[in-house]
Amino acid sequence: MHRSLPLAAALALAALLPAQDGVTAYRNARILPGGAPAIANGTLVVGGGKVLAVGGADTPVPDGATVVDCAGKTITPGLIDASFRAGNTPDMNENGAEVTPHLRVLDSLDPDDPSFVRARSAGVTTVHVMPGSRSVIGGLGVVLKTHAADPQAMVVKNDASLRIVMGSEPSMGNRAIRGGSVDSIYYRRPTTRMGVVWAARKAFFDAKEAMEQSVGAPGAPPSPGMEVLARVLRGQLTAVTTARSEQDLRTALRLATEFGYRTVIDDAQDAHMLVGELKAAGTTVMLGAPSATAVAGSAASDGADPRSATVRLLADAGVPFVITTGSNLAALDLVREAMFAARNGLDAARALDAVTIAPAKLLGIDQRTGSLQKGKDADFVIWSTDPLDPAAAAASVHIDGIAVQVIR
């Protein structure tokens, strides 16, 4: 026999109970499992923090399971933001040097940061946080759940990426001190786009040299930063290059080609201008904010010219892309950015995939999350209506099976 509860009561109960115990079945929901066709009258069974079963109305519900009626609601996987802004900006940007590949953003993150609460309130259950954009090579990113009973358990993947930034951001506001030496420690470099690219190139050049030299002397480890860059060069670590304008996009691709590493392009506002090149390079594109293509005003940044056509052009050409919010100041909640992608002509299912299974694959965490599949983490959102409807709100958000507190 099943205990049947109204949604609100069941969720209140679920929040009280240690979630791993007991099995809960969410029935009569429209389920968009991510990367698979929608299920009209679906059942989602979770227990022990994992998805036990996903299917239609005839999906067997284990005895003793709490049954929650989700009629009229839509269930999706928890959303994944592959570029998420967390923490306070000064703490995300190391000013001591422009190339700091070995720094870990995790060391700057406060697990109680309000941005995590806002994110999960908007249905985001997993985020990829990178160091700030003021350094040419800022350091190592981390993939986190937006909630866990123990802060340590938030970490899904440490050292998930290396952030590189092209364009004017790393040089913004940097000036040589009047009368001072260019070698002064008070002089923050670089000061131009040329300087930005030079700093990145020099770093990879040095890393390459260090790798070649260490071939003969395996006992001598290079400096920590060089070791990280070497991992990128060996293809063991994903580089994420933030590049907005066409010029910066081309530079980012050129650098990657020159040193033979693969890179993801972050906040690629001008991606529509080089769809062919991106396709040829096999690059995944992170779209900063599909909403920010205003007819008038300044939706663009750093000389870019973002267009509404971008999502459709990338989809048609088969360039893999994900939708993110972290690198574009104009970005809205992730689900709303997916909605704007749909408005701009992207198929609704693909728009949702671009904030669930696609970023999970990109971050290499698709074995754990990103879609509703048996055995994966029970990260899911119960939406009041279709998530791409402007009227949609997250009725409840579950991470590892736990109904987390959201802002009301």
Next chain:
Amino acid sequence: MNSMSLPASLLRCAVAAALAALPAVAQDLLAVKASRIVPVSGPVVDDGVVLIQNGRITKVGKQSEVEIPWAAKVIDATGKTVMPTWVVAHSQGGVRNFNENMQNVPWLTVADAIDPAAVYFEDCLRNGVGAVHVMPGNQTLLAGQGMVVRPFGRTVEDMTIAANTGMKMSLASGGGGGRLQQIRRLRRAITDVREYLADFDRRKGEFEKEQAAGAIPADKKWTEEIDRTKKGAVDLVQKKAKGWLYVPSFAEMDEALRLAQDLDLQIVLGSNIDEAVGLVKKLGKPVVLDDAIEYFETDEETQKEKRFCTAKLLADAGVPFALTLGLGGPTSYPWWQLGACVRNGIARDKAIEALTMVPAQLLGLGDQIGSLGEGKLGNLQILTGDPLQATTWVETVVLEGQVVYERSKDPRLQYLFEAEKAKASKAAGPERKETEKKESDKKDGAEPAKAEPAKAEGGKQDAPKSGGDGREVR
């Protein structure tokens, strides 16, 4: 000197505009057939038709019941939805600098600052907005007169629906200093006007008294008029004109109520008003909301955040409200605003009314705009789908029986949605293509350090504007 006061001359302009807007042909008939007609003032009509004659709606009904005159131009919107155009009750759109540096400037009017070529008005049509109440900004004191315009026309006169809609006032401290200083300044400004008026009346009374006593010849007339720079403010304190008072937060609501005792006020509400909903209710009048209707508050003790929706707070308190649209970003989209309302638990119909009928009534134009009713202005929009969906686009806008916007001919949308190829050939000549080719050839790159061919940012910024003579196309 021209004795006509500024407002009077504007009113004349308005009349001229109204006359100019009349169609040249006497029998100008338009019939819009649609699968779904949402008149807002009445029930939805499926497979309906709207007839517009000489700029006014003459009939709304079922296609099976309404005969379309043979001479009518027919727009077939089968599969689409027809609605009245949106009405924005308060905006700073289309005015470049809407906050005068001087705070107390009751003699100003937005009529002198509205730029008919502003992209804002194009955006209005793109979003299905048919009437905007343009007012001076919120960082002001007594800021001058607003006007209601339609977002189409070559001149301000062409665009005018109603001039001199009232005096903009604000309790937001734009002139430095805090909230209390602003309250003091506003009180001072109003008291100054009252004192001026009392002094004027006293002098006039003395003149009449002296004349009666024979000290002044009987044929001499009192010639002094109310100071033109004070006329608008005098109308305000005499309750001949409305004051549009911006109340930035709950903290100023007390003062707003106090001001409302002596003035005919229309409140425009900012955010952070959850503590003062009772006071707003006490006002007993509909209010206009800022475009940002959702806000967060952090509890000082627990640091926990809470989310509020102004519209929902007012709806729960039974206070009628008008929604407005932002100048950019998501709140500039009507569907976003309506969606936010529904998301927060407001009924769909009520949300739609808050952007049509309620603002029309607030502006005193309830019999002209805001719904599809017989006798009203022939303003309507054709939508590709449900007005509350993000994937819905405004296909056509009709203002006073004229088609003023067609999505298929919107150059800026085409620019945003076109593939890159078209732009490259437009912006650069054939040499540019050559360079590009060379660049991609050497991509595997012996010399990748070389800078890109100087495709400067300046050139890019120019490109979008070149597509911009949109008003002609429409």
